[in-house]
Amino acid sequence: MRPPASFVTDDLGSFDSTLPAFLLPILRRDGGEAARHAVETLPDELRGLMQLALAVPDREETRGNHEKTHHIGRIGNITLAAWGAFLALSEFLGETLCSLGRLLTGRARFRTRDFLITLQQCGADALPIVSLISFLIGMIMAFVGNVQLANFGASIYIADLVAIAMVRELGVMMTAIILSGRTGAAFAAQLGSMNANEEIDALRSFGFNPFDFLVLPRVLALLVMMPILTVYANIVGILGGMFVGTAVGIPPALYWHGTLDSINLLTSSLGVFKSFFFGAVIALSGCMQGMNSGGSSAAVGRATTRAVVISITAIIILDSAFAAIFTVLDI
């Protein structure tokens, strides 16, 4: 135990905040009477500052909240956090299902205008980017395919290649990834900042169910828009392939025939079928991250990132599962 501090300040010149910052832990360590005594030995201007800094005692138990944990403790914390995340997910899905139930029995209320605006934001407003990306993807497929197929003099088959790839996989996949980044992130950011601003609490205390009011219109809007955008992306992608096909000397009519021959109603509905699931995943992860985000702008940023990462990961995993199922079913 060191003796209580006292200070000799005869040669003290001018000083900035580093000096009081250096003194504060020393005085805190002594505490109580000893600290008060030590402060008395300081020159006037410094004494005033130290008395202010010491006026409210350091609250140990508030510190405990942000304590650094040991490695093993951290593993425990991660496990607990994972369990917490699982509980939050179940709760969120449960609430959304209840909300859907209320919608089906006509008891859920939300503003039709919100639904229409969301439709526009995630549908019509996404058309330019969906067009661009799908057209380019179609072109790339055709180019890459042609490099190989031309070796065998089978360039005409790029029509089949592009059509099947777009309709089964790429159209829906690209749309889903675009909407994750565009719409899923927007949902998380909107709901997250509403959360930070206590707007969701305000909805609750005015007797609105935030799930009916905020989550439902967003989920519905994506369920409506994803299939439509997927069909649109398929068509634009095929047009992109046709553009390249024409450039390498396949007549458009022939290309068109090749396309129609290669796909049928069943294959072209596979992508649309998947699009419902992907749409639900995007909307739910965006809304869930937003609704559960903490109360600060940093938390909103985290929620947005997480919404995008989770939905893209989930979409890829789901798509693999679908690929396996379709292979087993031989479609």
Added chain:
Amino acid sequence: MSAAAVTSESDPRISVRGLTMAYGSFVVMRDLDFDIMPRDIFVIMGGSGCGKSTLMRHLIGLREPAAGTIEYDGRDFTNADPAARAEMIRRFGVMYQSGALWSSLTLAENIALPLEEHTRLPAATIREIVAYKLALVGLSGFEDYYPSEISGGMNKRAGIARAMALDPDILFLDEPGAGLDPLSSRRLDDLILRLRDALGSTIVIVTHELASIFAVANNSVFLDTNTRTLGATGDPVNLREHAEAPVVRDFLNRGESGGDD
């Protein structure tokens, strides 16, 4: 619009019994006991960060007590079933510390939304009510502004207008005066007194503006940060001179010893 108050004037409108509030393992306040009577203008006071907003969030059911109960008109609110709870919540009007206006709606739509949801009034009447409520808080003419287009103090006032939208039996205001200039703050005190007198509302205010505490409150609790529990209850004018705990007297005299009038 207000639900008929079936209880007599001498029964408490809100009773808080043994309330302990915690975030996880961090106990904010413990063992709070107090009553709020009908037509009270009741002030929750205490230092910054002592748990005033937290107490308000418990009173309106946004957080569950770690221990203890809250009753409205003698009916248990904490353990009520969802339907009964929703009915009780319908009688509240709440203004949050941040204003918490719905940012995607204009001021008029913010105030109209609860009216559209909970009443069958025709659109024209709703528009008139909205204009009247905005006029009460000095925001006439701002109907079509979005919350992001008006100042912080104006957001607060619009939040008060929205809280009053349904003529609530019980009005909760979290720091209504913070961020207002002295004249607006004074107008707000007038408004609160008049609302109580005209509608018979019970008003619960979180504030640390001494001037408005003495101007409007007839009852109060003081939350003591150091002991983590109730410092005092009673009429603040009375507490200023006669509170047992020195912290309460200090608080009400801005730390200047003794009475200052």
